[in-house]
Every structure is written in structure tokens, then in C-alpha cells.
Amino acid sequence: MRSSAWDRASLGQKIAAFAGLAFLHLPVWVIFLYAFTTEDRTYQFPPPGLTLHWFEVAFARQDIWAALKLSLAVASVATAIALALGTLAAFALARSRFRGRELITLLFVLPIALPGIITGIALLSAFRLGGIQPGFWTIVVGHATFCIVIVHNNVIARLRRIPPSWVEASTDLGANGWQTFRHVLLPQIATALLAGGMLAFALSFDEIIVTLFTAGHERTLPIWFFNELFRPRERPITNVVAVTVVLITLVPILLAYRLTRPNETRG
Amino acid sequence: MAARRAAAAFLHGRRGFYLALLLLPPLLWLGIIYLGSLFALLAQSFYAIDEFTARIVPEFTLATYRQLFSHPANLDIILRTLAMALAVTAAAAVIAFPVANYMARYATPRMKALFYVGVMLPMWTSYLVKVYAWRLVLAKQGIFSWFVDVFGLTPVLDGALATPVIGGPSLASSYIGMFIVFVYMWLPFMILPLVAALERVPGSLVAASADLGARPGQTFRHVVLPLALPGLAAGSIFTFSLTLGDYIIPSVVGAPGYFIGMMVYQQQGTAGNLPLAAAFSVVPIILIAVYLALARRMGAFDAL
Amino acid sequence: MTPAIELAGVSRLFGAVRALDDVSLTIGSGEFFALLGPSGSGKTTCLRLIAGFDQPTAGTITLFGEDVTGVPPFRRSVNTVFQDYALFPHMSVVENVGYGPMVRGVGADERRRLALEVLELVQLAALADRAPSQLSGGQKQRVALARALVNRPKVLLLDEPLGALDLRLREEMQIELKAIQQKLGITFVYVTHDQGEALSMADRVAVFRDGRIEQVDTPRELYVRPRTAFVARFVGSANVIEGALARRVAGSDRAFAIRPEMIEVRGFDEPVPAGMLSCEGTLEEVHYHGATSRWHVRVGDTVLTAVRPEAAAAAAIPAHGARLRLAWAREGLVPLEER
Numbered sequence: 001m002r003s004s005a006w007d008r009a010s011l012g013q014k015i016a017a018f019a020g021l022a023f024l025h026l027p028v029w030v031i032f033l034y035a036f037t038t039e040d041r042t043y044q045f046p047p048p049g050l051t052l053h054w055f056e057v058a059f060a061r062q063d064i065w066a067a068l069k070l071s072l073a074v075a076s077v078a079t080a081i082a083l084a085l086g087t088l089a090a091f092a093l094a095r096s097r098f099r100g101r102e103l104i105t106l107l108f109v110l111p112i113a114l115p116g117i118i119t120g121i122a123l124l125s126a127f128r129l130g131g132i133q134p135g136f137w138t139i140v141v142g143h144a145t146f147c148i149v150i151v152h153n154n155v156i157a158r159l160r161r162i163p164p165s166w167v168e169a170s171t172d173l174g175a176n177g178w179q180t181f182r183h184v185l186l187p188q189i190a191t192a193l194l195a196g197g198m199l200a201f202a203l204s205f206d207e208i209i210v211t212l213f214t215a216g217h218e219r220t221l222p223i224w225f226f227n228e229l230f231r232p233r234e235r236p237i238t239n240v241v242a243v244t245v246v247l248i249t250l251v252p253i254l255l256a257y258r259l260t261r262p263n264e265t266r267g
Numbered sequence: 268m269a270a271r272r273a274a275a276a277f278l279h280g281r282r283g284f285y286l287a288l289l290l291l292p293p294l295l296w297l298g299i300i301y302l303g304s305l306f307a308l309l310a311q312s313f314y315a316i317d318e319f320t321a322r323i324v325p326e327f328t329l330a331t332y333r334q335l336f337s338h339p340a341n342l343d344i345i346l347r348t349l350a351m352a353l354a355v356t357a358a359a360a361v362i363a364f365p366v367a368n369y370m371a372r373y374a375t376p377r378m379k380a381l382f383y384v385g386v387m388l389p390m391w392t393s394y395l396v397k398v399y400a401w402r403l404v405l406a407k408q409g410i411f412s413w414f415v416d417v418f419g420l421t422p423v424l425d426g427a428l429a430t431p432v433i434g435g436p437s438l439a440s441s442y443i444g445m446f447i448v449f450v451y452m453w454l455p456f457m458i459l460p461l462v463a464a465l466e467r468v469p470g471s472l473v474a475a476s477a478d479l480g481a482r483p484g485q486t487f488r489h490v491v492l493p494l495a496l497p498g499l500a501a502g503s504i505f506t507f508s509l510t511l512g513d514y515i516i517p518s519v520v521g522a523p524g525y526f527i528g529m530m531v532y533q534q535q536g537t538a539g540n541l542p543l544a545a546a547f548s549v550v551p552i553i554l555i556a557v558y559l560a561l562a563r564r565m566g567a568f569d570a571l
Numbered sequence: 572m573t574p575a576i577e578l579a580g581v582s583r584l585f586g587a588v589r590a591l592d593d594v595s596l597t598i599g600s601g602e603f604f605a606l607l608g609p610s611g612s613g614k615t616t617c618l619r620l621i622a623g624f625d626q627p628t629a630g631t632i633t634l635f636g637e638d639v640t641g642v643p644p645f646r647r648s649v650n651t652v653f654q655d656y657a658l659f660p661h662m663s664v665v666e667n668v669g670y671g672p673m674v675r676g677v678g679a680d681e682r683r684r685l686a687l688e689v690l691e692l693v694q695l696a697a698l699a700d701r702a703p704s705q706l707s708g709g710q711k712q713r714v715a716l717a718r719a720l721v722n723r724p725k726v727l728l729l730d731e732p733l734g735a736l737d738l739r740l741r742e743e744m745q746i747e748l749k750a751i752q753q754k755l756g757i758t759f760v761y762v763t764h765d766q767g768e769a770l771s772m773a774d775r776v777a778v779f780r781d782g783r784i785e786q787v788d789t790p791r792e793l794y795v796r797p798r799t800a801f802v803a804r805f806v807g808s809a810n811v812i813e814g815a816l817a818r819r820v821a822g823s824d825r826a827f828a829i830r831p832e833m834i835e836v837r838g839f840d841e842p843v844p845a846g847m848l849s850c851e852g853t854l855e856e857v858h859y860h861g862a863t864s865r866w867h868v869r870v871g872d873t874v875l876t877a878v879r880p881e882a883a884a885a886a887a888i889p890a891h892g893a894r895l896r897l898a899w900a901r902e903g904l905v906p907l908e909e910r
Contacts, residue, residue: 017369020362021382024389024454027400030410034403085293092289096282104290107297114552115512117528121548122304124535125311128323145301148293168624169657171644174722175674183674187661206393208515212532225395229402229519242396253391257384 028246035239054236064241067224074136074220075204078143082200083193085144086151093152094159111146116209119146124213134216142214143207147200154196154260158189195259198252206249221245312545323541331542335550341530345550348527351442352510355449356457359506360499362450363457367498368491370458371465372473390455398519401448405438405520412438435522445521449510456509457502464498465491497566504562508555527551573636575600575726575758576621581630583616590616591627592782598775600635600725603752603759605769608779609805614762617779618728621760622651635725645674650719651728654735656711658703664714665690665699671722689717692751709740716751726758733768745772766806770794778802794830798908803828810834810875811907819871820850826907833903834877836866839894849898857888868895 036050058064089108093101111119123142127134162185170180208222215223225245228238314323315330335341370382389397404410415424427443428434435441468491476486514528525533527547534544562568576598583591591613598604606614619625620632623644631640639647650671658667668686669677677685690696693713703711712732719727729748733741749772752759763769769776770790777787778801786798797803800811813826821827835847843849852870866877877897889895 013365013369013373016365017382020366020454020458021385023362023451024386027397027404027451028389028392030404031396031400085296088289089293092286096286098283098286104294107302108293111297111301113508114555115508115528117512117514117531118308118548118552119301119304121531121535121544122301122308125541125545126300126304126307128541129307129310141300145297148297152293163655163657165653165655165657166659168622168644169651169653169659169718170670170674172622172624172649172651173671173674173718174645175670176643176645179674183670184659202391206395208395209513213535222393222395225399226515229395229399238399242393242399245393246396249393250388250391257387 031239031242031246035236035243037236037239054234054240057234058237058240058244061237063219063224064221064237067219067221068244070136070218071205071221074139074143075201077140078147078204079197079200081140081144082147082151083197086148086196086200087155087189087193089148089152090155090159094156095164108149108152112149117213120210120213123210127214134214135218138214138216139211139218139220142210143204146210147204150200150203151193151196154192154199154256155189157260158192159185162188191259195256198256202249202252202256206245308545308548311542312549314542316540316542331546334543335546341547344525344527344530347524348511348551349554351446351449351526352507354446355453355510356503356506358446358450359454359457360503363454363461363502364495367458367461367465370462371468372470386455386458394452395515397452398448398516401444401451402439402520405444405447409439439520440522442522442524445517448516448520449506449513452516453506453509456505457499460501461495461498464495464501468494500562500565500567504559504567507558508551511551511554572600574598574633575602575635576760577633578617578620579631579633581617581620581627581632583613583620583625584628589782591620593630594782594784595630596777596784596787598758598760600758601756603749603761603772603774605773605776606760606762606779607764607766607769607776607806609764611781612779613782614764614777614779615730616782618651618730618760618762621726622649622728623647648722648724649726649728650722650724651730652712652715652719652732654730654732656703656715658711658714658718660703663700663702664695664706667703667714668718668721670718685721686717689721690714692720693717693747708735709744712736712744716748720751720755720757724757726760727752729759729761731762731764733763741768748772770806776806778805780805796905797828800826800828800907803905803907808876809905810873812873812875812904813907816850816871816873820848821904826909828905828907829875829899829903831865831876831878833899834875835898836868836877836879837896837898839896841896843896843898847898847900848904849896851894851896854889854891854893854895856891868897870897 035054036052037048093105119142123138124134126132127138132138166184167180170184171177175183206222207220208226211220211223212226219227221241222245225238225241228241311323312331313327313329314325315328316322317324366382366386370379370386374382406412412421412424415421424438428436428438428441430443433442433446435444438444438447472490472494473486476490477483481489512528514526514532517526517529518532527550531544531547534540534547574597576596578594578596581591581594582589594613594617596617606617608614616625620627621634623639623642623646626641631638633639634647634649659670662670665683665686668689669682672682672685687696687699690699693716695710695713695717698706698710703714706714715732732748733744736744745768748759748761761769761773770793773790775787775789776793778785778793780801786793786802788796793802793806797806797809800813803809803811807830809828809830811826811828812820814824817827818824837843837849839851850870852868852875855867855869855874857867858865861881863878863880866879867874868877875897
């Protein structure tokens with residue numbers, strides 16, 4: 001198909017495609033550049049000089065560390081909850097056919113289908129109605145709710161690729177349900193669990209939209225960052241934090257991607 | 268061991284029981300926490316703030332909705348947000364098409380894999396960092412102006428900024444700037460379903476069209492575009508609903524005009540009027556539901 | 572002696588579809604028993620019920636005198652060789668084979684010993700530590716067999732195990748399977764749609780059709796004395812003579828079967844030996860099969876097939892439409908039941 005004359009992309013099409021791609025990438029690379037700039041007041045381009053000074057300053061800041069620790073803690077707990085609940089749901093829905101299954105799937109997808117602001121204000125409404133004070137656990141509850149579907153999607157995709165004869169073979173050879181799960185299914189879904197977990201972690205770590213509603217006085221790293229956007233006191237430090245956030249969230253996502261699609265590059 | 272075997276044998280035959288056992292915890296969580304909050308949201312929108320005590324009066328009333336729809340400023344907000352959402356969707360579709368077209372039909376497998384990662388990498392990069400990056404890029408002395416200067420297009424930029432309504436003192440505080448950021452943010456969400464839909468257009472159809480005498484432009488208009496429509500519709504769901512509900516981008520990059528999301532955030536925060544915030548947020552829910560229904564008609568759900 | 576497997580009035584309904592309809596069967600201990608039939612005939616459903624992967628809607632299943640209806644697979648002394656082999660990809664060959672002992676709590680050393688013992692039996696001990704992905708189709712097949720045998724089951728169920736193999740390999744495996752069965756003395760229940768396979772390997776065969784059993788008999792009896800038109804056609808492609816032709820040829824309304832090799836093709840004017848029945852027909856086609864050739868002759872609205880050994884075909888083959896005479900001995904006609 002690639003060899004026919006009218007199937008080769010024109011130069012114009014190629015330029016348009018690459019231009020679109022470049023448009024997607026440039027802004028973030030800009031931030032990386034600015035994290036090293038010597039200039040601390042304006043957004044001057046090109047930057048007058050490069051330095052690592054701001055990294056030192058940022059790492060000495062107590063408020064940044066506190067926010068970072070909170071974000072890590074929230075992400076860990078939310079991921080753990082999502083792993084447990086998402087896996088249970090995936091097993092239940094993988095191969096069953098019962099009335100209402102579509103509805104249940106819709107319910108699982110709703111938290112990421114509706115805009116974050118809806119989830120945020122809905123949770124806040126519920127907390128106010130119930131007289132619950134926002135804090136660590138309200139943040140975790142919000143995050144876990146939409147992380148469940150991430151884990152569920154990963155695990156169910158993997159489960160559906162396992163031929164049913166494997167489970168039958170295992171029970172045929174004398175294994176009961178638990179043994180079949182432990183020896184046959186678990187090794188197969190291990191990568192899916194890992195990938196789902198890492199995606200959930202990254203999503204929770206980076207979350208701002210819902211968290212602004214459910215955090216009360218707590219400050220996760222994204223909230224710290226958001227506040228700094230309106231108080232441009234030390235912009236380069238903000239840049240350093242930006243670089244840090246990108247790395248902490250990007251690495252798990254890339255790993256998860258490699259885990260779930262290792263054959264992507266093979267023609 | 269014996270007890271476990273007995274339990275396993277018990278569950279083996281009772282498939283329904285086993286399913287229910289598995290499904291109960293996640294269902295309870297989502298049902299109570301998520302659905303429950305949605306109901307709480309709805310409930311709150313039917314309450315009102317007592318003007319004197321500034322407390323929420325937990326009695327059913329339509330006063331808050333009346334307040335929402337009677338103030339012309341509020342209607343302005345809703346229309347403004349809707350207009351932006353539609354404009355962003357259209358622009359995203361236009362920019363996404365060449366990229367998706369190239370990926371689906373012309374790229375070699377290696378190029379395609381590169382492009383996939385290339386499109387997904389920004390999608391996975393932290394949302395706030397991206398918004399912040401644009402703020403820097405679009406600032407008065409930022410990269411964008413520098414670029415424009417290098418190409419000698421500064422008068423064009425100034426002209427655009429001078430446009431009433433959508434212009435502003437700088438890109439970072441104008442609707443044009445906000446528009447650019449929105450398009451940037453949701454572009455990958457438009458590209459990916461579009462690639463999937465275009466991939467499903469068999470090469471033989473394009474060949475048949477050419478064989479029957481159609482020029483490339485005609486083939487595109489009559490064969491490729493209609494078949495890619497479900498992918499466009501699917502992608503547009505994201506661009507539409509994400510723009511409709513966003514409150515951070517308008518606050519960071521943009522003109523003083525309010526958007527729905529900002530109102531919701533503000534009303535529940537500093538203004539302390541949770542019922543009004545709730546009422547405001549019901550609007551995007553309805554708008555999105557309508558849009559989903561339309562998109563479904565265009566086949567979007569099959570392309571997701 | 573207690574039969575190994577007994578099905579009594581077993582039915583399996585899927586909604587309105589009757590996959591199995593009031594099936595009764597007795598399989599003796601140590602038998603190589605084949606379930607033969609076209610796709611959808613219910614033979615695989617029958618196998619799954621014996622294994623325990625499915626429950627009958629009606630009827631009972633007995634294994635060695637014990638009612639096992641409702642008993643889960645991991646409690647039955649029955650093991651299965653699956654059509655797609657179902658080898659666990661994250662375990663090596665020897666780990667796969669040792670799976671049964673592992674879930675029963677056997678220690679690692681003992682497990683490996685048992686597994687290697689059975690792998691010797693299927694001549695794969697050298698590949699013990701390979702991964703399933705590194706094996707050929709035939710090798711995977713043997714691992715699946717070894718894995719099912721290591722538990723020393725009293726009954727081995729095989730679900731079209733040779734379907735994915737090429738002809739040469741299939742024939743080799745058929746011989747090996749038969750040899751293993753006779754050596755171990757285990758009852759084999761073998762599902763296949765290939766009548767040649769069933770006839771060559773089995774001690775007895777049950778022919779399935781639309782959820783029912785048409786006939787249960789030894790291969791020879793099935794071939795020589797089919798009871799119904801379906802069995803006659805399915806097993807050995809016999810000719811079925813019925814209706815007007817039956818009346819004309821055999822003087823009775825009843826349907827008959829006659830094997831192609833029992834029909835002699837003669838010239839139209841050749842005299843017919845006394846005691847033989849004959850009829851006229853016109854030649855449609857001749858298919859050359861090497862050692863034999865199949866002659867398709869039209870008699871009325873039926874086309875009968877006759878097989879002629881190569882040795883006898885001295886003269887040239889007549890043209891299409893040539894008139895011929897078919898002759899056969901009266902004993903060659905097998906009366907069929909109405910079904």
C-alpha cells in the first residue's frame with residue numbers, strides 16, 4: 001500500500017503533520033529551558049544565561065517538601081484503593097453477561113467522562129451536606145474514585161486476552177478457584193496491575209481540578225504550584241517544581257505504556 | 268486448606284453469587300461516593316442562601332435557579348463558555364486532521380510509532396505545567412512575541428490583539444491566547460480517535476475512488492471525510508466537555524470575562540454560595556448530555 | 572466391571588437450543604472411545620459435561636459408579652487435553668506438566684521427578700526447561716498430553732487434539748496416542764469430526780448428530796453395517812439408495828446403503844453374473860485417487876459412487892454421459908432404519 005504513487009503523502013501534508021506535532025511539544029520544552037535561566041524576573045527569551053542555582057534554592061524550601069510529601073502520600077493511598085477495587089470490578093465484568101452490565105460499566109466510566117469540575121463540586125456538596133471537613137482523606141476519596149476506572153480498564157483488557165481454556169485447564173488439573181487465580185491469572189495480569197497502578201499514581205499526583213475542591217487547607221504539590229501561578233515571586237523556583245512534577249508523572253506513565261504495549265514499534 | 272477447597276467448590280457452581288461478591292465493594296464505593304455526591308450536587312442546587320445569615324437553607328426552592336437564569340451576566344457567562352467550547356472543537360478538528368491523516372494513511376510503522384509517542388507524551392505531561400508553560404510563552408516579552416518579531420509579523424499580532432472582544436493587552440490576557448491554550452491542551456484527545464477512525468478506512472476505497480476518476484480533493488471530501496466523521500465526533504466529545512468545564516485555564520490565561528467553571532469555583536469558595544455554584548454546574552452537565560446524544564448519532568460511541 | 576463413564580438421559584439446553592438431547596452412553600474402563608460427528612453435533616458439549624466444565628440440564632453422569640453431577644472439575648479424576656493445548660506461557664514445559672501435582676501440594680523435587688517421568692513417555696524430556704512459545708505445534712501437543720497424564724487420571728478426555736497438525740504429523744500422533752493408551756490402560760474419550768481418525772484409533776465410536784447419538788458400535792460395524800442414512804454417509808461415504816430407486820433395484824421401499832467398493836462398474840452390454848443385482852446409469856465423472864478411482868454414475872435422480880481399484884482399470888475411461896451398468900451382490904445392501 002505504501003508503494004503506490006497516489007498513496008505517498010505530499011510535502012505539504014508532511015509539513016502540516018510535523019508542524020502539528022511540534023506545536024504539541026514546544027511549550028513544555030520551554031519550561032525545561034527556563035528552569036535553568038539566570039534571569040529571575042521576566043520571561044525574557046532567549047534566556048541570558050543558564051544555571052543550576054534555582055534547583056538548590058527549591059530543594060531547600062520547606063513548603064515545597066511538605067507539599068511533595070502530601071502528594072506522594074495521597075497518590076499512594078489512592079492507588080492502593082484503586083488497585084483493590086478496580087481489580088475486583090475487572091474480574092467481575094471480564095466475561096460475564098448479565099442485565100445491567102452496560103449500566104455498571106457506564107458508572108465506572110462516569111468519573112472521568114464528566115469534567116473534573118463536576119466531580120469536584122459534587123464531592124464538595126456531599127461533604128458539606130454530611131458535615132465532613134475537607135482534609136487528607138477527602139482528597140484521597142476524590143482521587144481513588146476516578147483512579148478505579150484506570151486500573152479496571154488495564155486489568156480487564158488483559159483478562160479478556162486470556163483464553164478461557166487456560167482457566168478450564170487449571171481446574172481440570174485439580175486447582176480450585178483461588179489456586180487458579182494465584183498460579184495462572186495473577187502472573188498474566190501482573191503487568192496490567194503494574195501499569196494501571198502507575199497510571200493511577202501519576203494521575204493522582206498531578207491532579208488539580210478536583211483536588212482544589214476537596215483539599216480544604218491541605219496543599220498538594222499541584223495546589224502549591226497553582227498558588228504560585230498568581231504570585232510570581234520566584235518564577236525560576238516554580239519552573240524547577242514544574243520540571244520535577246513533569247518527571248515524577250511522566251516516568252511512571254511511560255513505563256506503564258511500555259508494559260502494556262511492548263510490540264507497538266514492530267511493523 | 269480443606270476449608271478453602273470447600274469454599275471454592277461452593278462458589279464454583281454459584282456464579283451469580285461469586286459475581287456479586289466481587290462487584291459489591293467497587294459498586295458500593297462508586298455508588299455511595301460518586302453517585303451520592305452527584306445527588307448531593309443536585310440537592311444543593313435546589314437549596315438557597317439566606318441573604319442575612321449567609322448560610323445554606325436546606326429547603327427545596329427554585330430561587331437559586333431563578334437567580335442563575337435571570338441575571339443577564341450569568342447568561343453571558345454560559346454563552347461565552349459555549350462559544351469557546353465550540354470554537355476550540357472546530358479548531359482542534361482542523362489542526363488534528365493533517366496529523367491524524369498522515370499517521371493513519373501515510374506513515375511507515377516506525378514513523379507511526381514515533382508519532383504515537385509524540386502525541387501521547389504531551390497528553391501525559393502534567394496539566395498545570397502545560398498551562399504554566401503557555402503563560403510564559405504567551406507573555407508580553409515571551410517566546411511567542413520573540414518568534415513573531417523574528418518573522419516580522421509583529422504588526423499582525425498587534426492587529427489581532429486590537430480586535431474587539433477577543434483581543435487584549437497581550438496574548439496571555441486575551442481570548443485569543445486562551446483559545447490557543449485550549450486547542451493545545453485537547454489536541455491529542457482529538458488526534459487519537461481520529462487516527463483510529465482513519466485507519467479503519469480501507470485503502471481499497473480510496474483506490475476505487477481514484478480509479479473511478481476522482482481527484483484527491485474529491486476523494487477526501489466524498490470518501491475519507493464521511494468515514495472519518497465518527498472519529499471526529501468522538502474526539503469532539505473530549506474537546507467540548509473539557510473546555511466547557513475548565514476553570515483553571517481561563518483564570519491563568521485570559522481576559523477578565525468569566526467562564527462557567529470559574530463561576531462554580533468562585534461561588535463555592537470566596538462567595539460562599541454553594542447552591543449557586545451547584546446550579547451553575549448543572550448547566551454543563553445538561554449541555555454535555557445533549558452533546559453526547561448528538562455525537563452518538565454521528566457514531567462517536569463506536570469510534571471511542 | 573463398573574463402566575468408567577455412564578451418561579443417563581443427559582440433556583443440555585442453551586435457551587431454546589438443544590445441544591444435547593436425551594443422550595445415554597456407557598463407556599467401559601480401558602476403552603479407547605471416540606465421539607464422532609460434524610460441528611455442532613454435541614460431541615464437544617458431551618465431553619465438557621464429563622469433564623465438569625458444564626452441568627447437564629437433565630440427566631445424570633456417573634464416573635466409576637459415582638454420581639458426579641454437580642461435582643467441580645478439580646474434584647473429578649478426569650483430565651482433559653484441550654484443542655488449543657492451553658499451556659501456561661509463563662511456566663516452562665516441566666513446570667506446566669508439574670502443575671497438577673503442585674496444586675495438590677507435592678514438593679518441588681518430587682514434582683519435577685514425576686513430570687520428567689511422563690515427559691519421557693512422550694519423548695520430550697530433553698525440552699523440559701523450554702518455554703511453550705519455543706515449541707512446535709506437535710511438541711506443544713505432547714506437553715499438553717503429558718500434563719494431563721501426570722495426575723494418573725482414570726479417564727483422559729481429548730478434544731480434537733490433532734486438528735492443528737499437518738497430515739504426516741497427525742498420522743504419527745495417532746499411532747503414538749493409541750500406543751500410550753494401550754500401555755497405560757487409561758480410558759480415553761476422543762472427540763473428532765474426522766471419521767478416518769475415529770475408525771483407525773477407537774475401540775468403539777458414538778456417532779453424534781444434532782445433539783443425539785445415531786449409533787454406537789465398533790468401527791468395523793459402523794462401516795459395514797450403518798444403521799441410518801446419516802451414519803452411512805458420514806462414516807465412509809456410503810451410497811444411500813432410497814425411494815423409487817430402492818423399489819426398482821431391491822424391490823422394497825426401505826432405504827439401503829451400499830459401500831462404493833461393493834459396486835462393480837461394467838459396460839452397458841456386459842452380462843451380469845447370476846445372483847447379482849444391477850441397474851443402468853450414465854457416467855458423470857471419474858476422480859483419480861492413485862490406488863483407486865471413484866466413478867460417479869447417475870441413476871435416475873441419484874448419483875451413486877463406485878470405487879474401482881487401479882489394477883482393474885485396463886480399458887480407457889468412457890466419455891461423460893456414456894451408458895454403464897452397475898452391479899453388486901445382494902449381501903452388499905445394508906438395510907437402514909428410519910430416523
